[in-house]
Amino acid sequence: MKKSCETCLTHKELLVIYDIASLISDSRDIQKSLEKSLMALKNSLDLGNCVIYKLEDEMLHIFASIGFNKHQKAISEYKLGEGATGLAAKSMEPVVIENIHNDIIFLNKSGNKNSETISYIAVPLIAENNIVGVIGANLTKNTRIDFDATVRALSIVSSLFAQYISSNMAVELEKERLKDLKQYYKMEWDSKVHNFGDIIGDSKEMQNMYKVIDRIAGSDVTILVRGETGTGKELVASAIHKRSKREEEPFIKLNCAAITDSLLESELFGHEKGAFTDAKETRKGRFELADGGTLFLDEIGDISASAQVKLLRVLQEREFERVGGSKTIHVNVRLVAATNRDLEQMVKDGEFREDLYYRLNVIPIDLPPLRKRGNDIKLLVNFFLQRSMQNHKKNVVITDEAMANLMAYPWPGNVRELENTIERIVLMGSEDGITASEMSLLLPALGNDRVVTSSDSFSLDNKTLDEVEEEALISALKKTEYNQAEAAKVLGITQRQIGYKVKKYGI
Structure with missing residues (x-):
């Protein structure tokens, strides 16, 4: 007797595909919706032990299943090419085991094989030509469809599952990326000491630099920003990013000198869980x-010699591995590097790799020191003064004579030193107006005899900047009984900077 349409297998296949499409489109819990889908598949087509494996770190793990207990899920893992499941993933083609009882390709890691089970079919989950996982199912004595029909049905639902899992993975990766960026920017905000706003300066040297930034910002070329400590190299890097086609993407910073050699590679490239003692979880670099x-x-x-080698590889290949990991990670990053050191001399001395130097120095940008920027000092003074007065709710007036002292001071710490000095002036200065003599006392490390005014016999022509800086450093150290932290406060520079200068002058 002819079967009615409602009971024919083709009609059942269409119904279960429709049910699965509805389940995965309406649910936000991917695992539960996949398990409900597998149950619908099992009941409609009389299949056994339906399971979805997800590919993670070159291993297939059970992601959703029907008929597997917790222990079976834990032990049922397959490498690519291992068993029928791994072979389906590696070949990206369905694998059919007609008789699981005499075929060595069926490994039965879960121990689910029994006398009712006859065959096993594994179909790869493929999304955008990438393997996402595998769907597997057993044919039992109660199964009424043949191999071809089962492969056809599983191939159709595999495409639905693959797109569903792939879309979910993309969403989760984006959530993780945003979470990491949120944490990074929070750390940056919490630790940020200097916030200059945008670059300030109208001198000829600065105008020339603006032209260079405008010409190269739109490209992806690597840039090396060079200049003395405190000249605003980070601001230049930020300006390049804001004027580039990447302006809506992250701008990430790292001070290589502030990180120990042992941690620098982890900061740059990230690390896997357990890569070292304190690596309690995987972290992105x-x-x-x-x-x-x-x-x-x-x-x-x-940066250390080993970090130089790894950095060179990233610049060449745009790929790397996390510390303690083997998976190659590809990135699309525009690099802006900065230094106040003489890299050419370091290359000659064997302290810096020549090939890395040429990779970094594609487009050099030289920042002028503050002492060579003329009236920019006055612009910066007014900018920092207004901001500091607003922060401290205090009005301070700098007289023309006091401003002349600020203009004449050599500013060995550049813009950063100027900002700290203005902060001190607002806190300690008189609201009635700061005189030239008062300004001399407020300037870091230099007394009345060291500030260059029109009536002073001291002239910068008589001494080099290094000599002026060294004397100021020694004076500050003597005043603070060689306490570097206190001397740094006197000079208006950081403790790291004063440590570098002490080493530089052999004090």
């Missing part, structure tokens, strides 16, 4: 965080 955007590496001349 700055290169991954900056993917699609710009990475600014300050004090690039201070």
